[in-house]
Amino acid sequence: MLGVVPAAGEGTRLRPLTEEKPKGLVEVAGKPLLAHVFETLAASGVEEVVVVVGYEGDAIRDYFGTSAAGVPLSYVEQNDRLGLGHAVLQAESHVDGPFVVLNGDNVVAGDLREPMARQRDPDVDAVVAVEEVDLATARETGVVSVEGGDDGASERITGIAEKPTDPPSTLATTGAYVLPEEIFDALDLLRPSERGEYELADALGVLIRAGARVEAVPLTAERVNVNAPADLDAAAEIVRERD
Known part of the structure; x- marks a missing residue:
């Protein structure tokens, strides 16, 4: 890969x-x-x-x-x-x-084998490595909304918010992702955010709304x-x- x-x-x-x-x-x-x-x-x-x-x-x-x-x-x-x-x-x-x-x-004091392996599941399109943070940190980073998975180790992401004032969760993105090629089509559809940037979180949101399965996998390291x-x-x- x-x-x-x-x-x-x-x-x-x-x-x-x-x-x-x-x-x-x-x-x-x-x-x-x-x-x-x-x-x-x-x-x-x-x-x-x-x-x-x-x-x-x-x-x-x-x-x-x-x-x-x-x-x-x-x-x-x-x-x-x-x-x-x-x-x-x-x-x-x-x-x-x-x-x-x-x-x-x-x-990172470890590797990314677990999120990479999860993305190889034919039912999974993309993976976001996440970690639990406190509420103050959640306001300063990207956080995901999830619904429970069947395996207890990963959950389906239903939304991603970048630096939200009122975080929907305290599951934060970690800057580690496993993505499909389709992310580029989603990125091409974006307009700049309020920060004047093209947000990867917004492109993942496009995939989610299109029906892609994007999962949150805890980064254990x-x-x-x-x-x-x-x-x-x-x-x-x-x-x-x-x-």
């Missing part, structure tokens, strides 16, 4: 660390942030990775070249940073079948989304525990 890693952002909340280099090259436990992302995908069985670059993208290309963690790398450019959905759309020409998305600022300097220490800690 192919992996897509959005890594085009400027990482403004990590400045001054990102003033002269991209967020993906900021070190966590002695390695660039993106190295940990590539290792997670390789451990999950991903066979090729497309990296979506933008801000200081040449530095990422120069550092990693054509492979990382034993997995071939290729690159696409996101010249205008218009949201996660827009970033994923840039990889369309590389995709032939289901694919994994793992945000380029995610450090510890995870840190690296946005601010304090997150670097937390991410380094889970890397040390994992290793």
Whole structure:
């Protein structure tokens, strides 16, 4: 399966660390942030990775070249940073079948084999890896509405809201997805959100309304989304525990 890693952002909340280099090259436990992302995908069985670059993208290309963690790398450019959905759309020409998305600022103490395996079920179209969060965090991220599944481990998603004022649940998206090719048709239908971005959550909503089965699978491994300097220490800690 192919992996897509959005890594085009400027990482403004990590400045001054990102003033002269991209967020993906900021070190966590002695390695660039993106190295940990590539290792997670390789451990999950991903066979090729497309990296979506933008801000200081040449530095990422120069550092990693054509492979990382034993997995071939290729690159696409996101010249205008218009949201996660827009970033994923840039990889369309590389995709032939289901694919994994793992945000380029995610450090995961584990792999994505469980959500990937769930998507292989012929009755499942897409999978969103989720985790339980508190109400305050739910207001600052994407959350899903679900209806109970029969297996006790996954639930069907009935809706996704991005940074809702009144969250419908405390099941938050984690920046890890397993998606079908049809997501690109859904992305093509979108208009920018109130934030001026093309939201991946909105494209998943299009699929859900069209009858696709999109499931929420708990991400059982510890995870840190690296946005601010304090997150670097937390991410380094889970890397040390994992290793």
